[in-house]
Amino acid sequence: MSGTVSNTFQDDMDTQGKSIPGSTDRSEKRFRFILALCGSLIVLLLLAILVTLLVTALPSIKEFGLFFFIGKVWDATTETFGALPFLVGTLFTSFLALLISIPFSLAISIFLGEYFKEGAISGFLRSAVEILAGIPSVIYGLWGLFLLMPAVRFIEMKIGVAPHGVGILTSSLILSIMIIPFSASLGREVITLVPGDLKEAAYSLGATRFEVIKNIVIPYARSGLTAGILLALGRAIGETMAVTMLIGNSNFLPTGIFSPANTMASVIANEFAEATGVTAASLIYIALVLFFVTMIVNIAGTYVIHKLSIESSKEVS
Amino acid sequence: MENTVLKIENFSASFGDNRILKDINLTVPRNVVAALMGPSGCGKTTLIRCVNRMHELIPGATVSGRMTLIDEDIYAMQPIILRRKVGMVFQKPNPFPTMSIYENVIAGYKLNGIRIPKPELDNIVEQSLKKSALWDEVKDALHRKGTFLSGGQQQRLCIARALAMNPEIMLLDEPTSALDPKSTSQIEELFVELKKNVTMLLVTHNIAQAARVSDVTAFIYLGELIEFGPTEKMFTVPKDKRTEEYLTGKFG
Amino acid sequence: MTGNHVKRRLAEDIFFKGMVCLFAFISLLPLFLILYYITKNGIAVIDWDFLTSLPRPIGEAGGGVFNAIVGTLMLIILSGVISIPCGIAAGIYLSENKAGKLASGIRLSVVVLQGTPSIVIGIIAYIWIVAPLKTFSALSGGIALSIMMLPVIVKTTEETLKLIPYHLKEASLALGVPYYRTILKVILPSGISGILTGILLSVARITGETAPLLFTAFGNQFMNINIFKPIDSLPYRIFYYAMSPYPEWHSFAWGASFILVVLTLVLNLIARGISVKWKTRF
Numbered sequence: 048m049s050g051t052v053s054n055t056f057q058d059d060m061d062t063q064g065k066s067i068p069g070s071t072d073r074s075e076k077r078f079r080f081i082l083a084l085c086g087s088l089i090v091l092l093l094l095a096i097l098v099t100l101l102v103t104a105l106p107s108i109k110e111f112g113l114f115f116f117i118g119k120v121w122d123a124t125t126e127t128f129g130a131l132p133f134l135v136g137t138l139f140t141s142f143l144a145l146l147i148s149i150p151f152s153l154a155i156s157i158f159l160g161e162y163f164k165e166g167a168i169s170g171f172l173r174s175a176v177e178i179l180a181g182i183p184s185v186i187y188g189l190w191g192l193f194l195l196m197p198a199v200r201f202i203e204m205k206i207g208v209a210p211h212g213v214g215i216l217t218s219s220l221i222l223s224i225m226i227i228p229f230s231a232s233l234g235r236e237v238i239t240l241v242p243g244d245l246k247e248a249a250y251s252l253g254a255t256r257f258e259v260i261k262n263i264v265i266p267y268a269r270s271g272l273t274a275g276i277l278l279a280l281g282r283a284i285g286e287t288m289a290v291t292m293l294i295g296n297s298n299f300l301p302t303g304i305f306s307p308a309n310t311m312a313s314v315i316a317n318e319f320a321e322a323t324g325v326t327a328a329s330l331i332y333i334a335l336v337l338f339f340v341t342m343i344v345n346i347a348g349t350y351v352i353h354k355l356s357i358e359s360s361k362e363v364s
Numbered sequence: 365m366e367n368t369v370l371k372i373e374n375f376s377a378s379f380g381d382n383r384i385l386k387d388i389n390l391t392v393p394r395n396v397v398a399a400l401m402g403p404s405g406c407g408k409t410t411l412i413r414c415v416n417r418m419h420e421l422i423p424g425a426t427v428s429g430r431m432t433l434i435d436e437d438i439y440a441m442q443p444i445i446l447r448r449k450v451g452m453v454f455q456k457p458n459p460f461p462t463m464s465i466y467e468n469v470i471a472g473y474k475l476n477g478i479r480i481p482k483p484e485l486d487n488i489v490e491q492s493l494k495k496s497a498l499w500d501e502v503k504d505a506l507h508r509k510g511t512f513l514s515g516g517q518q519q520r521l522c523i524a525r526a527l528a529m530n531p532e533i534m535l536l537d538e539p540t541s542a543l544d545p546k547s548t549s550q551i552e553e554l555f556v557e558l559k560k561n562v563t564m565l566l567v568t569h570n571i572a573q574a575a576r577v578s579d580v581t582a583f584i585y586l587g588e589l590i591e592f593g594p595t596e597k598m599f600t601v602p603k604d605k606r607t608e609e610y611l612t613g614k615f616g
Numbered sequence: 617m618t619g620n621h622v623k624r625r626l627a628e629d630i631f632f633k634g635m636v637c638l639f640a641f642i643s644l645l646p647l648f649l650i651l652y653y654i655t656k657n658g659i660a661v662i663d664w665d666f667l668t669s670l671p672r673p674i675g676e677a678g679g680g681v682f683n684a685i686v687g688t689l690m691l692i693i694l695s696g697v698i699s700i701p702c703g704i705a706a707g708i709y710l711s712e713n714k715a716g717k718l719a720s721g722i723r724l725s726v727v728v729l730q731g732t733p734s735i736v737i738g739i740i741a742y743i744w745i746v747a748p749l750k751t752f753s754a755l756s757g758g759i760a761l762s763i764m765m766l767p768v769i770v771k772t773t774e775e776t777l778k779l780i781p782y783h784l785k786e787a788s789l790a791l792g793v794p795y796y797r798t799i800l801k802v803i804l805p806s807g808i809s810g811i812l813t814g815i816l817l818s819v820a821r822i823t824g825e826t827a828p829l830l831f832t833a834f835g836n837q838f839m840n841i842n843i844f845k846p847i848d849s850l851p852y853r854i855f856y857y858a859m860s861p862y863p864e865w866h867s868f869a870w871g872a873s874f875i876l877v878v879l880t881l882v883l884n885l886i887a888r889g890i891s892v893k894w895k896t897r898f
């Protein structure tokens with residue numbers, strides 16, 4: 048770490064002919080040191096989080112190893128811990144939520160990025176999306192309990208399955224509402240960035256607006272839209288409160304979209320406060336997995352955005 | 365020449381391996397306007413940025429040779445002490461956007477944490493703004509932000525900011541190139557007035573400007589000092605063929 | 617033939633636009649419903665008593681969320697005190713060191729931290745603070761929330777400072793102002809609106825966080841201002857009341873939600889106001 052810190056003292060550079068005495072000002076060095084220190088602290092924080100999770104999960108990792116991921120039974124009384132139900136629960140709810148949200152977030156992106164770039168309606172829609180993003184998760188959960196849950200229960204009774212009201216579908220619905228703002232705002236940005244001359248070229252060939260959107264805008268903005276979806280997925284996977292309140296807290300492998308379940312995040316929220324010993328270690332093991340999964344998804348999303356901004360800056364020059 | 369302010373001896377400067385200035389020798393006497401001219405990219409900016417050691421802030425930048433400011437070795441001084449004795453005015457006016465006109469003028473004191481009683485500060489502000497011919501225009505708006513002024517006024521504010529520190533020498537890097545003709549001539553008139561008190565090193569790629577305002581002129585070409593002498597002499601009988609070609613517009 | 621073809625394409629065009637508008641506005645439906653529910657159910661329970669009294673056991677009428685409001689404010693202050701200085705300093709570091717190993721390491725860490733699920737951060741604060749002190753505490757909650765604030769502050773600071781023209785820094789350095797004073801007195805003030813906006817947005821974000829508080833600040837039905845004791849917060853109170861079987865507590869959850877949403881909206885509005893009004897003109 049100290050090597051990287053010291054190369055920031057740019058003023059103290061060596062010069063060929065005559066060495067320029069760098070500023071000997073103590074306070075300047077101290078200042079640069081503090082900046083680098085605070086920066087390093089963030090890296091250290093991340094490493095410390097990683098190490099903490101690894102070390103405290105170790106008893107469970109030792110005991111269950113990779114079987115943790117295929118074990119179907121989660122039972123604290125017999126100290127048998129398999130996380131498969133929660134992995135399935137997480138994947139199921141997140142991807143279902145993603146599926147539900149994509150048409151809506153895409154519609155908002157196209158609406159704001161193509162049809163109505165400016166004006167009152169677009170300003171209104173944009174603020175609405177921002178407000179949606181700012182509403183706390185626990186309030187989504189509360190609302191879901193009193194509106195979505197009865198609605199789903201009603202459907203369940205109509206089609207004749209056990210009327211839990213809570214479960215995978217209810218959680219996916221609330222999640223899809225919560226992640227729309229994330230993919231929509233990034234989607235709007237990339238759609239706005241599509242060069243006007245490309246679109247004009249297509250119009251001049253007689254294409255309709257729909258054809259331009261389908262054949263020019265969407266393909267051009269594809270990687271940005273993908274990044275938005277990835278970041279939204281990251282959110283959905285890690286989302287805790289609303290899901291905890293609506294998924295039904297069941298540790299069995301989900302059997303369908305109406306069945307109660309648990310996600311990795313919700314099982315931690317439900318059980319960690321009372322857990323000790325191997326149970327706690329196993330929950331931390333889940334947290335570790337959650338940490339890695341969201342890390343990969345987020346790095347991938349950010350990487351796509353980064354590549355995107357490099358490409359667009361190339362085009363300008 | 366007695367009474368030398370700035371003396372540059374065998375001075376070279378580089379960006380990495382790219383040697384920009386080659387063995388410059390130059391002596392600037394007191395109370396003159398010394399023009400540095402030459403085609404774009406020849407190293408004028410680099411040279412004056414070596415005088416207040418701003419050059420070395422760029423990673424990989426190096427220098428060799430000697431520079432003295434009133435017999436003091438510039439490269440043996442603390443940069444921050446040196447820079448308080450050397451005023452600099454940039455190509456684009458750059459008043460501090462968060463400060464009022466008043467605060468901009470005394471920015472050198474304020475930012476350096478030098479405490480001065482308020483009446484004295486008022487005096488410094490008034491004198492500096494008068495010297496830079498801005499006082500009459502802004503005396504009733506001293507507490508407005510400096511960025512609300514016009515481009516020419518902003519540049520005179522920056523000159524006042526430099527003057528407030530009582531510099532031994534002022535470095536001016538094409539100070540009028542971003543301004544309209546009227547502001548340009550106002551600032552040129554200002555130089556004639558200012559040189560009674562301070563020495564000025566004026567970078568310009570405008571030959572006519574060098575002819576109008578400077579007492580001595582240096583012609584730099586591809587990083588070398590080609591010719592240096594009284595402006596009148598150089599413009600009438602240039603010694604070097606390249607100077608002549610430059611003055612007659614053959615290049616640059 | 618071609619006439620039909622063109623007609624079909626035009627119809628398709630209109631149909632698509634209609635669908636886009638329809639879907640865009642359907643996605644607003646939940647927002648309106650949520651705001652409607654919060655307002656309708658929230659206003660019904662909010663009165664002076666609700667804002668200024670403590671929770672009462674079930675069966676006793678009345679009671680309020682005063683301790684939760686105080687707790688939320690305390691948690692905001694705690695996490696701000698911890699994360700703001702360090703976050704701004706790291707942001708300055710990034711804007712001053714665009715390349716370099718440490719800089720890219722910090723950038724990567726910021727991305728990862730920002731994406732880390734809040735429940736994981738709750739666990740971390742539990743292991744680091746709650747377990748050694750053997751008690752839930754406001755401090756551990758504040759630390760969990762500060763870890764969530766930190767990446768947002770670093771990022772907004774860096775992005776704000778990157779936009780400040782380099783010539784301002786040179787103007788200051790040329791006056792003989794030392795580097796650290798140049799940063800603190802010229803660069804930071806020029807970016808103050810952007811940085812403040814970032815801080816307020818990050819505060820708005822953590823104000824509603826519940827998951828990191830479940831095993832840290834926990835909750836407390838009594839008034840507490842000791843940072844080494846468990847403390848109540850609005851989001852936790854909402855969760856607690858929402859999951860209870862009592863209709864009266866459910867209405868309290870709506871009341872607390874109303875306060876929380878107003879708080880976050882006000883923070884967002886102030887943030888937006890600052891970024892417009894205080895914007896530095898270069």
Ligand SMILES: Nc1ncnc2c1ncn2[C@@H]1O[C@H](COP(=O)(O)OP(=O)(O)O)[C@@H](O)[C@H]1O
Nearest residue numbers: 379384402403404405406407408409410411422
């Ligand atoms: N920051 C820099 N890094 C590398 N090379 C530079 C830098 N600034 C200027 N140069 C090079 O130095 C030479 C002289 O530049 P400069 O002193 O700005 O010229 P002038 O002011 O006479 O137009 C140019 O060829 C330019 O490409």
Ligand SMILES: [Mg+2]
Nearest residue numbers: 408409410537
């Ligand atoms: Mg230049």
